[in-house]
Amino acid sequence: MAGQNVQSDWKESLKQPEVQESLRTLVERLPDLVESLEKVDEAVSFGRNVMNDKQTMEELKNRLEYTNVDLDTLEAGLKLLEKLPKLLELVEKLETAVEFIENVLKDQESLEYLQDSAKTYMEPVQKRVDDGVNFWKEVQAKAESNQQHISIFTVLKWMKDPNVQKGLSYVQAFIDTMPKSR
Amino acid sequence: MRENFKVVIVGGGTGGITTAARLLRGMKALAGDVAIIDPAEKHYYQPLWTLVGAGATKKESTERDMKDVIPEGAVWIKDAVKEFDPDKNQVKLASNKTISYEYLVVAAGIEINWDGVKGLKEAIGKGGVCSNYAYEYSGYTWETLRNFEGGNAVFTMPSTPIKCGGAPQKIMYLTDDYLRRTGIRDRANIIFGTAKPEIFDVPKYRTALEKVIDKKGIDTRFNHNLIEVRPDQKEAVFENLDTGEEVVVEYDMLHVTPPMRAPGFIRNSKLADESGWVNVHKFTLQHKEYENVFGLGDNTNLPTSKTGAAIRKQAPVLAENLMAAMKGEPMKATYDGYTSCPVVTGYNSLVLAEFDYEKEPKESLPFNQAVERRSTYILKKEFLPILYWDGMLKGIM
Numbered sequence: 001m002a003g004q005n006v007q008s009d010w011k012e013s014l015k016q017p018e019v020q021e022s023l024r025t026l027v028e029r030l031p032d033l034v035e036s037l038e039k040v041d042e043a044v045s046f047g048r049n050v051m052n053d054k055q056t057m058e059e060l061k062n063r064l065e066y067t068n069v070d071l072d073t074l075e076a077g078l079k080l081l082e083k084l085p086k087l088l089e090l091v092e093k094l095e096t097a098v099e100f101i102e103n104v105l106k107d108q109e110s111l112e113y114l115q116d117s118a119k120t121y122m123e124p125v126q127k128r129v130d131d132g133v134n135f136w137k138e139v140q141a142k143a144e145s146n147q148q149h150i151s152i153f154t155v156l157k158w159m160k161d162p163n164v165q166k167g168l169s170y171v172q173a174f175i176d177t178m179p180k181s182r
Numbered sequence: 183m184r185e186n187f188k189v190v191i192v193g194g195g196t197g198g199i200t201t202a203a204r205l206l207r208g209m210k211a212l213a214g215d216v217a218i219i220d221p222a223e224k225h226y227y228q229p230l231w232t233l234v235g236a237g238a239t240k241k242e243s244t245e246r247d248m249k250d251v252i253p254e255g256a257v258w259i260k261d262a263v264k265e266f267d268p269d270k271n272q273v274k275l276a277s278n279k280t281i282s283y284e285y286l287v288v289a290a291g292i293e294i295n296w297d298g299v300k301g302l303k304e305a306i307g308k309g310g311v312c313s314n315y316a317y318e319y320s321g322y323t324w325e326t327l328r329n330f331e332g333g334n335a336v337f338t339m340p341s342t343p344i345k346c347g348g349a350p351q352k353i354m355y356l357t358d359d360y361l362r363r364t365g366i367r368d369r370a371n372i373i374f375g376t377a378k379p380e381i382f383d384v385p386k387y388r389t390a391l392e393k394v395i396d397k398k399g400i401d402t403r404f405n406h407n408l409i410e411v412r413p414d415q416k417e418a419v420f421e422n423l424d425t426g427e428e429v430v431v432e433y434d435m436l437h438v439t440p441p442m443r444a445p446g447f448i449r450n451s452k453l454a455d456e457s458g459w460v461n462v463h464k465f466t467l468q469h470k471e472y473e474n475v476f477g478l479g480d481n482t483n484l485p486t487s488k489t490g491a492a493i494r495k496q497a498p499v500l501a502e503n504l505m506a507a508m509k510g511e512p513m514k515a516t517y518d519g520y521t522s523c524p525v526v527t528g529y530n531s532l533v534l535a536e537f538d539y540e541k542e543p544k545e546s547l548p549f550n551q552a553v554e555r556r557s558t559y560i561l562k563k564e565f566l567p568i569l570y571w572d573g574m575l576k577g578i579m
Contacts, residue, residue, distance in 0.1 A: 096578050103572035110568050113243055117564040 183279070184257070187217040189504070190273060190283035191256075192263050194220030194248055196574070197289030197479030197493045203253040203577025204501035209508070213255035217281065219273065221262040225251045226317055227570055229490055232349050232526060233563060235314040235323030235437075236356035243567070245317065251575050263290070266451040268472045285474045285504060288453060288460045290445050292345050292480035292488065298441030299340075305413035311436045314353055315345075323353065326435050327360055332369030333434030335361075336418050338408040340441040341377035345480050345488045348523035348535070350374075350439040351381070351391070357435075358398045359528040372400045373431060375420050377407035383487075386543050387525070387535040390552040394527050403429070408438065444481050459483035464539065465516040467500045473507070476500050484519070486539055491522035494574055501577075520544055524562040532559040 013019050050056055080087075104110050148154075158164050189205060189212065191198045202216050225248050233239040252258045262276040272282050294315060296303040305311040310330075312323040335357055339350040354374055361367040374395075381395065381402065382388040395402060403420065406429060410419035418436055420429045443449065449458035453475060460477035461470045464484055469475035478496040480488040495517060502515035519539025526532050531554040536544050545551045551558065573579030 099576070099578050100569075100573045103576050103578075104568060107572050109243075109246065110571055113567060114564070 183259070184217075185280065186282035187257070188212060188215040188283070188508075189217070189285045189287065190281055191216065191218045191287040191289060192220075192273065193289040193291055193479075193481075194218045194222060194225060194252065194258070195289060195291045195479065196490050196570075197291075197497060198287070199225070199251050199253065199575050200493060200497040200577060201287055201289060201478065201501055201504075202256045203575060204497055205504065205577075206253050206255040207577045208501055208505050210255075214257065216255065217257045217259050217283075218252060219259045219261060219263055219275070219281070220248065221260055221276070223248055224317075227567055229346065229524075229562070229570075230567060231314045231317070231320040232352045232356070234320040235312070235353050236327065236360065236529070237324040238356075238529060239563065241317070241321050246571070251571075253575075253577065263447050265447060266453050268452055268469075268475055271474065283474075285476070285508065286472075287500065287504070288448065288475065288477040288481060289479045290448060290481045292343075292442045293445045295342075295441045295443050298342070298443075299408055299438065300410040300419075301413065302411045302438060302440060305411045306438065309413045310416070310434055311411060311413060311438065313438045313440060314349060315440060323437060326437075327357055330357075330361070330366075330370070330435050332366055334371050334373060334432055335435040335437075336373045336375060336431055336433040337437045337439075338418070338420075339374070339376035339378060339439050341407045341423070342441040342443060343488060344439060344442045346523070347487050347489075348382075348525045350376070350437075352526040353437055354400065355394065355398065355525075355527045356529065357437075358400065363529070372398070373403065374400055375403045375406040375408060375418070375431065377405065377423060379404050382525075382535070384535060384537045384541045384543065386552050387523075387533060387537075390533050390554075391525065391527075394533070394554065403431075411436065411438070448481055453477075455483050457483060464519070466503050466513050467496060467517060468503060468507075468513065476504055484517075486519040487521040487523060487537075489521050489523060490570070491536075492520060494579070495520040497574075497577075518544075524558065524566075526559065526562065527554050528559075530556045530559050532556075532562055534558040534561075 014023075104114075159168075191202055198218055198220065202218055205212055205216055225246050227244045227246075230239050230244045234241045234244065249258065259275070259281065261279070263273050264276050264278075265274040266272075266286075267274065268286070270282075271284065271286070272280050273286070274280050296306065302311075306313060307319050307322050310326050312326045313319045314323050335354075337350055337354040337357075339347075344350075351374065354372060358367065358372055361370050380388055381391045405423040406420040407423055408418060409421045409428075411417075412419065416433055418431045418433050420431065421427070422429055444454065444458040444460070448454050448460055453460050453469060453472070455461035460482045462468060462477040462482050462484065463470055467476050467478055467482075467484075469477060478484075478500050479493045484492075484496075486492055499515040499517040503513040506513045506515075520536070521538075522534070522536040524532050524534050533554055534545075534547070534551040536546060536551065538544050543551070547558070549555075569579055
């Protein structure tokens with residue numbers, strides 16, 4: 001009874017226009033489908049042949065053995081794939097920065113502008129350095145040309161110099177403060 | 183000469199060049215199919231003109247040949263636009279040639295209306311009347327400042343939209359600083375006659391600038407619109423916008439920010455809104471009526487401050503949306519009204535205002551930019567010009 005019901009359901013389904021339309025399309029596309037199936041079959045056969053070809057498999061195994069590709073590498077590869085969107089973003093930023101720097105380096109007018117600017121900011125620093133160098137040169141020259149004998153009285157005379165006094169007052173302050181800090 | 187292009191860009195200023203560079207980077211196939219129409223031989227980096235006027239930068243460093251900034255792959259049509267015919271996808275040139283396009287980008291900038299103030303055109307560039315709003319006059323501002331010996335130094339700001347809304351006050355702060363450095367500040371009255379009701383639109387920066395004005399002892403006259411310059415009597419005539427009265431102020435130095443408007447060929451075209459500006463959607467930058475037309479920069483009706491920094495954020499949005507339109511894809515990029523105004527408050531100090539359509543600060547640096555700083559001054563003077571020439575105009579920043 002149940003078998004008869006199923007059979008009548010099938011017959012009913014076949015009468016429906018959309019089923020008939022589908023069947024018609026299927027028949028029309030059968031050559032394409034067969035062609036595709038043949039290609040899949042060829043691919044499967046190729047895979048099977050490769051697997052059966054002991055020499056090829058042995059060579060492949062050797063190759064894999066002599067590379068550093070192991071499970072860790074594959075895992076790292078997967079993790080890298082996961083990070084690709086973020087990496088792409090970073091690479092794009094880096095690319096922009098590199099291109100910008102390249103543009104600046106090729107642009108003579110920009111380079112001159114930057115050079116002029118740098119000069120403006122460096123001039124006061126340079127002046128201070130030059131002053132310092134000149135000061136020490138002067139000190140050196142005076143020391144070398146000084147024939148005067150330096151006695152205890154000369155040192156005592158130095159003590160009267162306000163700059164020496166100021167320096168010594170710092171020493172005094174340091175000595176006074178040191179025990180308190182401990 | 184070719185008469186049709188995939189993309190025609192009207193204007194070889196900041197907006198036009200940046201957009202062309204971005205389109206050509208984003209779609210290599212457009213090479214040779216993007217035309218830029220501009221009659222000018224020179225391209226200027228205008229944000230430095232304030233410093234030129236204050237003697238802090240050489241005028242020549244703000245100027246380059248147009249041919250050197252036209253991106254590779256773009257075709258420069260050295261001509262002026264006379265008329266738009268968006269129904270036929272055509273622009274008519276001053277030389278009477280017609281150029282057809284598939285997509286149009288309008289980036290023609292803003293027009294300075296020297297005739298908008300009676301007597302200004304005749305007075306400008308001599309007798310102590312100067313303006314940083316034109317390359318040819320910015321050098322004269324410095325000459326006037328150098329030779330100023332005391333009296334009234336008057337600075338103005340008009341009622342119309344202008345490019346770089348902070349510039350009228352920047353030169354005023356620099357003048358104050360210069361006069362202090364040269365020891366004659368006590369012999370000068372610095373007067374700011376502005377048609378605006380307050381010093382700055384964004385509350386955070388307004389508070390900071392009000393303190394600067396107090397500190398510098400500047401006499402501010404809000405709702406005062408310059409209507410006439412009388413060079414013979416050395417008088418500037420303002421209209422008090424609250425009372426309608428005329429207020430005459432004598433000057434020894436007068437720095438004028440002239441009224442501005444959309445260029446004539448836009449004002450009188452179908453692309454303009456009722457105020458004369460290119461009528462674009464505030465988020466997508468696509469024209470509200472013509473789907474294949476886009477606009478950016480000073481010539482648009484975008485409700486934000488007209489600055490180069492705004493264009494830096496508009497250009498990528500426009501380029502991305504235009505390329506999406508070409509591919510038949512939905513437009514995804516949106517512009518949030520970002521603009522920036524580096525308000526120079528002295529020879530070594532600057533308040534770096536950055537904000538959006540909502541007048542909400544959108545600061546890029548990790549500190550309070552409403553504080554006057556030397557670091558931001560150096561950024562403006564030394565690094566932003568390089569960023570402009572070698573990053574922005576190349577379509578990469």
